[in-house]
Amino acid sequence: MNTPIFVIYGAMLLGLTGVAEYQGWSWSRVNQQKVLPKSIRDNPGAYRSSYGGYSRYIGGK
């Protein structure tokens, strides 16, 4: 790759990194649910998480 192309590639990469940082992007799996009733605050057990129901052995030494 010749240098001008590398400079453009590097500048774009740094720009994208800057945007990702500024916008607060993340690799994490996060499920965004738009609407949740306010009653959840009074009855947190009524909410069913997308990631709930994990009660199982997952290994270890």
Add this chain to the structure above:
Amino acid sequence: MPAVQAKSISCPNCGGPVELRGFAHTLSVVCPQCHSVLDASTPEVEILQKFQAKTQIAPTIALGARGKFENATYEVIGFQIREVSESGDSYSWNEYLLFNPYHGFRYLTEYNGHWNFVHVESALPEQSRSAGKLAMQYGGKTYLAFDSMKASTVYVLGEFPWRVRTGDSVACQDFVSPPSMLSSESSSGEITWSRAEYMPGSQVWQAFKLAGSPPPAYGIFANQPSPYGGSVGSSWSTWLWLNVALAALVFLFMVLSPGRVAFSDHYAYSARLKNDSAFVTPTFQLDGRNANVELSIHTDLDNNWAYFSFALINDQTGQTFDFAREVSYYHDSDGNEGSRSNSVIVPSVPSGQYYLRVEPEMDPGAPFVRYDLEVKRNVPNYGFFGLAALLLFIPPVITTFRKGGFEAARWRESDYAPSLSKSSDSGGGDDD
């Protein structure tokens, strides 16, 4: 170059006129009609050799053509084809003899579309070694031994400052320092050194104002400059500067995204208690622009696991970010596995008043666990910087490998190819 009346003689074989462009320098000339090689050094013009080739060959650059090189105009006065036969294989190249009355003779060689402009040198190079290879020092440059061969003249046209004959052979040795090449030719105890400079075909076409475009060059020639020669150093230098810029970016976001703690608290959980484990935290404020939120979990787990389902809920709008993290930590005499802590970065969270819904889970028989939750607003995500640093490596690494591949291909054609270097060195690669 001013037009000069060429001297003309008659061919003693066919009687045809033969022009002499090299004046007193010309010792032999080939009759353009019958292709007999004539001795032009005496008024008698004896026949040195009668035409022996089966076919007549028309050189790409015609005899008499004039081209400008190094600010001087040279005329093509001679042409020869030289051939090397080794182990049943043979290859040949073309040599054009150029003449300028003030600058003397130069040669233009062509092999598979690769051109070289050649000076005959009067000074002698000094033999040395470089990187374990036989080398020559000349003009402040080190030329590495490339190959040696016995070359025979198989076809001649025009005139020459020596008594040329087809079948003449010389022992040649090439030393390279791209784009230059130093060559020796030895015969009858006389050694001539010449220095060649690689020249793209387009430059030759431009110099002689030839029609069309030059035929493409095949393969990699001994002194062909690497297209990656300068770019390897400059790409690593660019890589360095881009990493400096990346480090500046890291520093900038460390300042811009200090990771302010918005909420933290201590909790405990036991799976043996049968009541509902889910609970909500007090509300906390997330300020500023859309930015990430990091939730860290620190536990005192010991040979156990815990699983936390979270929901980050905007108290005003009900907007919810749903996520989960497992924490597990095991250890024995062989070492440990996992960690007592974990974290998650929630992307692009708008500002507002938020609370967390937390639902821990553990094995029903697991003991009591204490854990801390900490919510930070606007933290630098070092994973992106790490990925950028990794991706910045790709171009210089590719360029380095391509240059390596080019050089490997060049030296595969050499008598001193890496796999042959020991035997070639001991033999010196000398056929002469």
